[in-house]
């Protein structure tokens with residue numbers, strides 16, 4: 301069968317949120333903020349935070365085990381493990397290698413993809429390409445991040461926004477039929493590198509006592525700029541992905557956007573002309589979980605019965621880089 305007819309299909313999904321919950325009321329005791337301010341500006345009420353002593357792969361593992369069970373597959377059935385993350389367990393090797401070992405996946409190749417909040421969509425695009433070209437028959441795609449590790453907990457402009465979590469999907473190969481990933485579009489704009497970034501801890505500014513003193517290993521962000529570009533970019537790329545799939549927005553049963561801020565999601569839905577009932581919103585419970593946000597929301601939507609066979613689902617994300625993307629999937 302030629303690659304032109306081959307598609308990747310989502311066979312299973314899973315997610316994991318750490319047990320520790322930090323509410324807006326908890327944050328009121330840590331910084332000068334209020335539940336009301338956070339709720340009105342972001343829609344966030346609480347977020348989950350990874351326990352001390354645990355790493356990213358611990359969350360990814362549970363999400364992956366659930367996705368494999370949902371797909372009726374075992375770790376040794378996997379050809380590839382691709383993980384979107386900016387908070388790997390170690391600077392190297394990749395967290396996907398840590399995950400691979402935890403799962404006992406002995407036949408896979410694995411690597412991480414760094415595209416911040418767009419990490420899952422970028423990882424999905426890479427896995428989809430491997431499957432369509434026949435280099436892999438199956439793949440585990442994970443979005444997992446622990447941004448709590450990169451937060452300055454006394455900076456009220458950032459610490460209220462983020463949370464930790466992991467989501468996973470198992471992809472298989474379909475040689476014919478209508479189901480599967482119909483299109484994926486990705487973009488970046490590197491002129492915005494410093495609009496949202498972690499200044500120290502990389503090769504340009506390695507860790508030293510001064511960088512630690514200055515808190516340069518934490519997230520620095522121009523929130524207003526991110527907000528503005530995010531809405532515009534996600535709308536544009538969603539339309540491109542739909543066009544490539546040969547579908548109109550009216551044919552989309554459910555939109556699963558990156559969960560950064562309720563206001564961003566509402567503005568995006570308005571611009572796309574989609575009623576909010578057709579948009580998944582769980583940012584109130586988890587905050588912005590970076591690469592995990594889209595696969596966690598996808599998993600929840602499936603488990604809540606919001607996605608039926610034949611439904612077309614639009615996924616989109618936006619984050620640091622800036623990097624953004626969209627995918628159209630028929631279930």
Ligand code: COA
Pocket residue numbers: 332333334337338341342417456457460461521523524526527560561588618619620
């Ligand atoms: N609690 C109370 N007040 C706060 C606050 C907090 N947690 N954070 C900021 N403020 C204050 C500011 O200091 C400012 O005070 P001032 O007017 O006296 O200077 C005021 O609230 C307004 O701040 P501003 O930054 O203009 O608010 P905003 O409406 O732009 O909302 C964000 C801030 C961060 C919520 C919003 O810009 C946003 O969500 N941006 C996108 C960020 C994002 O999603 N990043 C990740 C993308 S993947």
